[in-house]
Amino acid sequence: MDRHHDTAPPSSPGKALSRDSDQTLTEQLAQRFADRIRQNWLAPGSRLPSVRECARTHQVSSYTVVAAYDQLLAQGLIEARSQRGYFVRQAPRQTTHATSADSKPHPFQPSTPIDATTLIRGMFHEPGARPMPGLGTLPPAWLDAGMLGSALRRVTQGDKLIPLTLHYGEPAGDARFRRAMSLRLAEYGLKADADQLITTVGATHALDLVTRALLQPGDAVLVDEPAWPVEFARLAQLGMRVLPVPRGVDGPDLAVMQKLAREHHPKLYVTVSVLHNPTSTMLSPGHAHQVLRLAETHGFHILEDDIYGFLAPLHATRLSVLDNLQRTIMVGSFSKILTPSWRVGYIVAPRQLVERITNTKLLTSLTTAPMLEQTLALCLEQGQLRRFCDRVTQQLDAARARTVQLARQAGCEFVFEPQGLFGWVDTGMDTERLTMPMLDAGWLIAPGALFHAQRRPSTLMRINFASSQDAKFWRALQAQRKR
Template identity: 65%
Template sequence: MRLSRQADSTLTDQLAARFAERIRQRLLAPGARLPSVRECARRHEVSPTTVVAAYDQLLAQGLVEARAQRGFYVRGPVAESAPGPGRSAPAPRSPVPISATTLIRGMFQPPGAQPMPGLGTLPAEWLDQPLLASAMRKVSAQLGRTALQYGEPAGEQRLRRALASRLIEHGISASPEQIITTVGATHALDVVTRTLCKPGDTVLVDEPGWSVEYARLAALGMRVLPVPRGPDGPDLATMQRLIEAQPASARPRLYVTVSVLHNPTGASLSLQSAHKVLQLAQAHDLAIVEDDTYAHLAPSHLPRLAALDALDRTLYVSGFSKILTPSWRVGYIAAPARLVDRLIDTKLLSTLTTPSMTELALAHCLEQGLLRRHAERVQRLLDAARGRSVELAQAHGCRFAADPRGLFGWVDTGVDTERLAQVMHDDGWLIAPGALFHATHRPTNLMRINFATTQDARFWQALQRARETLQPLS
C-alpha cells in the first residue's frame, strides 16, 4: 500500500494516481479537502516537492482545484446547463453520498480476504455452508417441470406460507397473499419506492441512516428530508415540523425507517415512539416502509410498526442475506392487501420473477427450524464479538456514541473520519466514515464498525496510529 521507490513510475506519479483513483471511486467527495502538503509528505514519507508535483497533476486532470490560502479541494460535478425553451427543469435530486457504492464494492471480496470493519456482512466462517448445500440438494430432488418455467409472480407459495408463519413471531398478521418475494431486501425497498412515489416526491428518512438508501432515493430523483434518529426512535417534533413546513403539493409521501437494530447506531424503536409515529402517519396520510433487515439478529418481541399498524399504512421489508449468505438474494414485502397487485406489477417490470430454486430452499430452512437454530448460534457469536470489540475500542481511546447493540457500533474517534478513512485505506483497512450515514455531507468524528469483523487487535492498533497523525475535529 506504500509508495515504492523501486517501481517503474515516479513517486509523484504514484501519489497522483492514488488520489485520482480515490476521487473517481468517490472515496473523496466533491468539495473534500486534500491533506496539506506537509501532512501528505509526512504520511507518505516523501518530500513536499513530490506532493506539490502530484497535486499539480491532479489540477491538470481537472480532478481538484486550488483555493488561495486554503489548499486543494476535490472538484464538484460540472453544473447542468439551464433548461432551454420548451424544456422543463430536472426533478430535484438529493446529494449522493460520497461512497455508498464503495461499501458495496467492498463486499465483493475474494475468499479468505482480510475482514473489513466498514462492511455490513458476517464473516464467512460464521455461516453454515453445509446447511445451504443440504437445502439446495433437498429441493433439487423434488423439482418437477416447474423448474423449467418462470416462478409465480408473487413468489413461491410455499415460501410465502413459511414467511407468514415467521411474521407471527413478530406480532405481524399477514396472509401469504399479502407477501411478495424480491431479489433481496434492497430490491424490496426499490419496488416499494417505485410503486408509491415518482421523481420529485419527498421522502422522510432516518439520519443517521443507511448510506445506500440515500443514494438509491437520490438516483430515483426523490427529495430526501432527514429526520434525526435518537436512541428510542425519530425526533418526532422535528418530523412533524418537516411535514407541516412543506406545501401541500410537496408533502412527504413516504417515511423509510429501521425500527429494530437501526443502522448505524444499533438502537431500536420504543413502544411509545412507535405509537406516535403511527399517529403522525395517520394525521398526514403518510405511508411507512419498515426495513427489518436485521430481524434475525434481534429479539422477536421488540416493537414493529407493522404489528401495531396491522399492515394498514406500513409496508414491512426484510431479507436473509445478513443471516444465511449474501449470495442468496431473497427478500420480501408484507403489504396492505390493496397494494399487492401494484407491487407485483413493479416487481415484474424489474425482474420478471424471482428464483424458485433459492426460494424453495429457503422455505425448507424455515419449515424445518434450520434457520432458527443457525440464527441462535450466530447471535451467540455476535454477543461475544461485540464484547471483545467494545473492549478493544475503549482500550485504544475510542468511545461509543450509542449503546453497543446488534451488528453495528457507532464509534466516536475524536478525529475527522473521512480523513481517517484515507489514512486507514493506505494501511489496508476499509472503514465506514460517519459522513456516509448523513443525507447531506458533513464532517464528523463518528464511524460505523461491524462488531463481527473488528475483533482483530491489529485493526485497533492501526486506527490508533492513524488518529495520532490527525488533528482532532473541532
C-alpha cells in the same frame, strides 16, 4: 528526479511506494489517488490529506506530493480550494425534477448521491483478506454454506429441478417460501397471509419496488438521519425530495417529523425500527405509537426495513406489528444473516397495495428465482434458520464485548449502548480525514459523513462488531488519531 530526492525507508511492507519501479514516486502517488477516485473509494467532495500529512504517511518529500497533486489537478480529478486544501472534484450535476413550484432545489436534497458507492464497492473489493470494520455483512467464516448446500440439493433432487428451472416463477414469488415466511412473521406478532408477501431480489430491490409503486418524482419522503447511505442516493436518483429526520436512542425526533410533515406533506417515511443502521438503536413502544399517529394525521405510508430483524429479539417493537399493516409496509432479506449473494428479499404489504407492487415487480424484474426461494423455505420449515440465528447471535455477543473493550482502550466512545451488528463510535476527530490513511494501512472504515443526506464533517464512524476484533486495527486508528 524525485526518486533521488526521497531516501526515507518505506512506511509499511507491501503498502509503500516502490523506489525500484519504472514509475517515479510522483507518478505512483498520483496513480494511487487516481485509482481510488475513479473507483469511488474517495467520493466527490472528499478532502485529500494535506501535503505535509501525505508526505509523512508515504515517507516522501513535500515536493513529491505537490507534484502528484498537480498531476491530479491536470487530470481534472481534484480541485484546489484556497486556504482549505485539495478536494475530489464533484461530478457534473445532472438535470433533476423540480422539487417545488418555483423549481428551486429542495434544501434537503442530497448533494452527492454517488457517495454511497464508496461503501457498496467495499462489499465487492475488500482491500486485503482480513475482515474490514467498515463493511456491513457478517464475516464469511460465520456463515453456513453447508446448510444452504444441503437444502439446495434436497429441493432440486430428481424431478424437482425441472419446474424450478425451466419456467418463470410465480409473479408474487414462490408460494412455499411465502407460506414459510408468513409463519416466521407470526412469531413477531405480525399477522400476514402468504398472499400479502411479494418476493424480491434482496432488500434494496424491495425498497425500490415500494417507492416506484407509491411515489412520483418530486414527492417528499421522510428518512432517518443518520441512515444507510444507499437509501439517500436511491431516493435522490428517483427524483424524490429527501427530508432527514434526526434519529435518537428511542427513534426519530418527533418534533422535527411533525414539523416536516406539516410543511412538506410527505408521502412516505422510510425507517429501520429494529437494530437501526448505523446506530443499532431500537424503536421504543412510546415513539412507535407517536409515529403511527403522525402517519395517520398527515396521510403518509411507512416503509419499515427489517433487514436486521433476524439478529434481534422476536418481541422487538415493529411498526408493522403495532399497525397491523394498515399504513405500514415491511421489507427484509436474508443477506445479513445467511448469504449476501443469493439476493432473496420480500415485501409484506397491505392487501390493497399487493397488486400494485406486484405489477411494478413484473415491469422491473419479471419474477424472482424459485429455486433459491424454496431452498430458504426449507431452512425455515426445518428450523435450521432459527438454530443458525441463535449461533450467530452468540458469536456476535462475544465479538461485541471484545470490540467494545478494544475501542475504549483506543480512546473511542460509543454514542449509543452497543448492541446488534453495528457500533456508532466517536473517534474525536474527522473520520473522513482518517479514511485515506487507514486505507493505506489496509483498513476500510465507514466515516460518519457517508450516513448523512448532506455531506458534513463528523467525528463518528460505523463499525461492524463482527469484523472489528483485530487489535491491530485499533492500534492503527489510535496512531492516526495521535498525528
